[in-house]
Amino acid sequence: MSKLLNVASSPHMRHPDTTRGIMLDVVIALLPAAVFGCVIFGWRSAAVLAVTAASAVVFEYLWNLICKKPQTVGDLSALVTGVILGMNLPSTIPFWMAIIGSFIAIIIVKQFFGGLGHNFANPAMTARIALMVSFPAAMTKFVTPFAVDAISSATPLASLYGEATSTVSIKEAFFGLQGGCIGETSAFLLIIGGIYLVIRRIINPIIPVCFIGTVALATLFTGDNVLLAICSGGLMLGSIFMATDYTTSPTTNLGKIIFGVGCGLITFIIRQFASLPEGVSYSILLMNILVPYINRITEHKPFGYVKAKEGK
Amino acid sequence: MKDNKYLSTFTNGLVKENPVLRLVLGTCPTLAVTTAAINGIGMGVSATLVLICSNVVISLLRNIIPDKVRIPAYITIIAGFVSVVQMLVKAFLPSIDQSLGIYLPLIVVNCIILGRAEMFASKNAPLLSALDGLGMGVGFTAVLTLMGAIRELFGAGMIFSFPITAEFIEPMVIFLLPPGGFFVFGILVAVSNALAKKAGKKPVEHLGCHNCPSRSFCQKEECVNE
Numbered sequence: 001m002s003k004l005l006n007v008a009s010s011p012h013m014r015h016p017d018t019t020r021g022i023m024l025d026v027v028i029a030l031l032p033a034a035v036f037g038c039v040i041f042g043w044r045s046a047a048v049l050a051v052t053a054a055s056a057v058v059f060e061y062l063w064n065l066i067c068k069k070p071q072t073v074g075d076l077s078a079l080v081t082g083v084i085l086g087m088n089l090p091s092t093i094p095f096w097m098a099i100i101g102s103f104i105a106i107i108i109v110k111q112f113f114g115g116l117g118h119n120f121a122n123p124a125m126t127a128r129i130a131l132m133v134s135f136p137a138a139m140t141k142f143v144t145p146f147a148v149d150a151i152s153s154a155t156p157l158a159s160l161y162g163e164a165t166s167t168v169s170i171k172e173a174f175f176g177l178q179g180g181c182i183g184e185t186s187a188f189l190l191i192i193g194g195i196y197l198v199i200r201r202i203i204n205p206i207i208p209v210c211f212i213g214t215v216a217l218a219t220l221f222t223g224d225n226v227l228l229a230i231c232s233g234g235l236m237l238g239s240i241f242m243a244t245d246y247t248t249s250p251t252t253n254l255g256k257i258i259f260g261v262g263c264g265l266i267t268f269i270i271r272q273f274a275s276l277p278e279g280v281s282y283s284i285l286l287m288n289i290l291v292p293y294i295n296r297i298t299e300h301k302p303f304g305y306v307k308a309k310e311g312k
Numbered sequence: 313m314k315d316n317k318y319l320s321t322f323t324n325g326l327v328k329e330n331p332v333l334r335l336v337l338g339t340c341p342t343l344a345v346t347t348a349a350i351n352g353i354g355m356g357v358s359a360t361l362v363l364i365c366s367n368v369v370i371s372l373l374r375n376i377i378p379d380k381v382r383i384p385a386y387i388t389i390i391a392g393f394v395s396v397v398q399m400l401v402k403a404f405l406p407s408i409d410q411s412l413g414i415y416l417p418l419i420v421v422n423c424i425i426l427g428r429a430e431m432f433a434s435k436n437a438p439l440l441s442a443l444d445g446l447g448m449g450v451g452f453t454a455v456l457t458l459m460g461a462i463r464e465l466f467g468a469g470m471i472f473s474f475p476i477t478a479e480f481i482e483p484m485v486i487f488l489l490p491p492g493g494f495f496v497f498g499i500l501v502a503v504s505n506a507l508a509k510k511a512g513k514k515p516v517e518h519l520g521c522h523n524c525p526s527r528s529f530c531q532k533e534e535c536v537n538e
Contacts, residue, residue: 100484108495130491134484 019116023076025202029193030083030241036189037182040145041091045182049086051095055102056082063111077116081105084124084241087183088234088281089131092141101127121288122245125238125281132281142179173231180233187231194240203244206256207263211239214264222272235267238280248288255291255298262287321440325447331424332455333504338424341415342456343493349472352460354408356453358401358416360446362393363425367433367445369393374434386429387420394420424452455500462496463487 038046060078064071072078085101105127110119132139172178176186184190197203212230219229230236243249243263250259263283270279331337338359345355369389370377377385398416401409409416419425428448433441461471467487469478477483486492 097482112498130484130486133489133491134486135482136485138482 019075019077022202023080025197025200026080026241027076027083029196029202030080030087030183032189032192033176033183033186033237034083034087036176036186037087037091040177040185041143041182045091048089048091048093048095048098048182049083051098052086052089052102053079053082055099056085056106059102059106060111063107067111069115072116075116078106081110081124084183084237085127087237088124088128088181090139090142090180091182092143093131093138097131097135097138101131104130117247119247121285122242122248125242125284129281129285142181144179145177145185170225170227170231173228178232181237184234184237187236190236190240194236197240197244203240204253204256206253207243207249207260208239210257210260211243211263211267212236214261215268218265218268218272229271233271233278234280238284239263242281243284243287248291250291250294250298252295252298252300255294258294258298259287259291262290318440318443322443322447325444325449325451326454327451329448330451330455330504331427331448332452333501334508335424335427336501337427338422338452339497341418341422342459343490343497345412345415346456346459346463346493346496347467347488348411348464349457349460350408351411352456352458353453354401354405354412355415356449356456358397358412359419359422359425359452360449361397362390362419363428363449363452364442364445365393365396366390366425367428367441368438370429370433371436371438371441382430382434383426386426390425390429391420424448459493459496459500463492467492 034049038049056078057073061071061073063069064073082102082105085105086098089098089101105123109121109123109126110116113119173187175188178185194203194205194208198205212235215235216226216230219226239260243260250256263280266283266286267279270276270282276282325331329335332339332342341355341359345351366386366389370386373385373389394417397419398409401412401416428444432444436444465471465476466484469476469481469483484492487496
């Protein structure tokens with residue numbers, strides 16, 4: 001009786017999805033590419049991933065402890081940030097730089113702005129940009145896959161748009177036998193992770209498809225190698241795992257299209273015309289900042305809404 | 313009692329109403345020139361000189377300048393002193409002039425100086441105004457030097473060009489770039505707000521009708537900002 005007449009405020013229907021479950025799915029989707037990175041770049045990549053993941057979790061734990069906030073380590077979001085950050089670093093990076101990266105991601109970008117769901121930009125990517133600006137030499141010291149010693153090698157992207165020469169074929173680039181950051185080399189495994197996330201309904205495919213599609217189309221017009229352009233650099237990792245971050249991407253479908261196309265265009269412009277070799281992270285950061293405006297202009301009209309007459 | 317008033321006018325600018333951290337005035341030079349501690353001192357001392365001189369002159373002329381044209385009059389006075397300081401710096405400290413660049417002549421439009429002319433010098437005696445200028449200027453210089461030292465330490469591994477960590481840690485260049493400036497500034501404001509909260513003071517949100525620059529033409533009975 002009392003149960004039947006129980007009046008409670010919303011929500012009345014709950015979904016079994018939890019932050020923890022979603023983050024666990026993201027980790028699972030990241031694993032193939034991360035493991036592959038460890039295989040081709042050696043034990044040091046595994047160590048870098050472990051350092052970033054562990055330090056991100058520790059920073060989140062300490063912040064909550066010091067600020068006397070409820071402990072949020074259990075929702076795994078810090079772990080995901082740490083793993084994505086690690087996959088965005090070259091395997092040769094000194095560990096202390098990786099720890100600084102975790103600090104920037106968790107403390108400065110995420111917690112200073114209010115924690116999970118309040119950050120204005122993707123933490124891992126902003127940390128990558130901060131490291132890239134601070135330590136340009138260490139952040140671009142890539143090694144050739146299966147190299148015995150750490151020999152720096154030009155990434156296919158550098159050869160596509162710059163003077164460096166590289167002999168990576170499209171097949172090698174697609175499966176990931178190329179120089180680059182730990183987790184960004186294998187387009188194949190990243191796409192598999194992305195498809196897993198789409199099937200599990202964790203991410204919406206609109207953003208990655210628009211993002212990669214725009215870069216492909218723009219590259220087609222300039223006559224460069226389209227497949228090499230989309231399989232190299234951080235495009236796959238960025239578009240599938242970082243541009244789709246819930247907090248920093250638009251909520252409406254039209255907004256997602258604008259966001260994806262914008263990211264693609266900026267990436268292409270930076271790759272083609274700027275002095276930087278790679279523009280994926282900058283494009284996502286710039287579009288992150290525009291997300292509140294995109295949300296506002298693509299707002300759904302409530303059913304039956306009539307536009308108020310002007311001048312009243 | 314009288315001494316107390318002079319002392320409190322001076323210390324006001326140092327801590328309680330620190331122009332950068334509490335009033336959040338003059339943020340443009342704060343962010344732009346603090347890439348090294350020495351630049352912070354150079355900027356701070358130049359602005360302090362201008363601030364003291366312009367405060368004294370404006371205070372002396374406060375009954376002569378017509379209310380309606382007071383802003384142009386203040387700007388003219390300030391611009392005169394900025395030219396003097398700029399010529400002095402150019403002649404005797406060319407390296408500081410080099411690193412401050414355009415921000416040295418831009419002291420003319422530094423809102424601390426115009427703000428103090430409007431809020432304080434235009435209604436107080438010359439000696440008090442000079443002390444107010446000195447207090448505000450020292451507060452400004454202290455924050456600029458602190459910010460410069462922090463950014464120089466992390467961004468170049470040095471303080472006052474004296475190597476501290478540069479030899480064994482690769483410095484983070486981002487601290488010398490605009491984003492680093494914004495982050496250091498934000499963190500300093502947050503720290504000063506936290507300290508003020510601990511001391512039981514509320515953050516400065518409005519300056520009250522008495523100090524409001526728009527009070528002469530404000531039609532409202534009560535301040536909407538309160």
